[in-house]
Amino acid sequence: MHAWPMHGLVLSTPTLTLRGLTEAGALALASVVPEDLDHDPRFPELTSAQKSLRSYWQAQGQWSAGDWVLQLAVVVDGEPVGLQALEGKDFAVRRTVDSYSWLVPSVRGKGVGKRMRAAVLELAFAHLGAEVAVSEAWEDNAASLGVSRSLGYRDNGLDIHRRDGGPGRMQRLLLERADWQAPEPVTVAGLEACLPLLGISPGPDQSAPAPAPPTAS
Ligand SMILES: CC(C)(COP(=O)(O)OP(=O)(O)OC[C@H]1O[C@@H](n2cnc3c(N)ncnc32)[C@H](O)[C@@H]1OP(=O)(O)O)[C@@H](O)C(=O)NCCC(=O)NCCS
Numbered sequence: 001m002h003a004w005p006m007h008g009l010v011l012s013t014p015t016l017t018l019r020g021l022t023e024a025g026a027l028a029l030a031s032v033v034p035e036d037l038d039h040d041p042r043f044p045e046l047t048s049a050q051k052s053l054r055s056y057w058q059a060q061g062q063w064s065a066g067d068w069v070l071q072l073a074v075v076v077d078g079e080p081v082g083l084q085a086l087e088g089k090d091f092a093v094r095r096t097v098d099s100y101s102w103l104v105p106s107v108r109g110k111g112v113g114k115r116m117r118a119a120v121l122e123l124a125f126a127h128l129g130a131e132v133a134v135s136e137a138w139e140d141n142a143a144s145l146g147v148s149r150s151l152g153y154r155d156n157g158l159d160i161h162r163r164d165g166g167p168g169r170m171q172r173l174l175l176e177r178a179d180w181q182a183p184e185p186v187t188v189a190g191l192e193a194c195l196p197l198l199g200i201s202p203g204p205d206q207s208a209p210a211p212a213p214p215t216a217s
Contacts, residue, residue: 008020013184015076018073019073020071028073030053056071067090068197072116090199095131099135118183126182133175135174136159
């Protein structure tokens with residue numbers, strides 16, 4: 001029994017495990033976080049490791065059923081190699097998830113990024129009732145765009161954001177439930193206790209007595 005239920009959430013595929021990030025897990029990931037990530041530019045005094053820890057604490061501290069960021073540690077051969085996050089804003093109504101991720105450079109380009117995104121998409125579409133998944137990446141981030149396109153997302157317009165002091169083009173992508181097909185099986189454990197915190201009503205309580213039929217008057 002986990003006081004913070006997301007700590008008990010585990011997604012398993014034939015080759016990967018994604019574990020709800022704990023503080024110990026966040027500290028382990030901070031020791032391997034790469035330097036080439038786009039971090040929040042508001043904290044230039046923090047190192048990459050400190051920014052990744054801040055992001056973990058922020059996600060937990062600002063959690064609400066109406067606005068959550070589920071962070072999962074990506075484990076390959078028993079080693080933490082990256083982070084996969086799934087985000088839901090007003091999920092109960094919008095049924096839309098966003099995501100972000102990173103991997104240590106040594107495991108990139110081998111299909112891990114695609115499989116870890118697929119694992120959280122399967123969680124979203126098959127278990128949470130998502131209808132749409134969105135994503136965005138700088139238009140020169142071929143790996144991130146490659147993950148999205150190879151999983152069936154389609155281009156959904158451009159945004160212009162500040163990048164290194166100038167304008168940068170951000171490609172938006174969108175995947176609808178009808179176009180989703182998981183590339184490999186995903187087993188989900190520990191989800192039931194998380195549902196209320198994700199803004200999802202649990203199913204009807206089968207143990208509750210059926211309401212008495214109305215009496216004729
Ligand atoms: C983005 C990231 C998680 C992708 O993971 P990855 O393991 O490198 O990607 P994969 O090996 O699973 O590749 C997925 C697809 O993208 C393609 N791809 C990967 N890297 C590519 C590159 N540099 N150029 C072109 N295509 C690329 C692959 O060919 C594959 O497509 P396919 O299935 O049609 O063959 C990883 O590269 C990373 O950590 N990058 C730095 C952090 C980052 O940019 N995160 C995204 C922003 S939130």
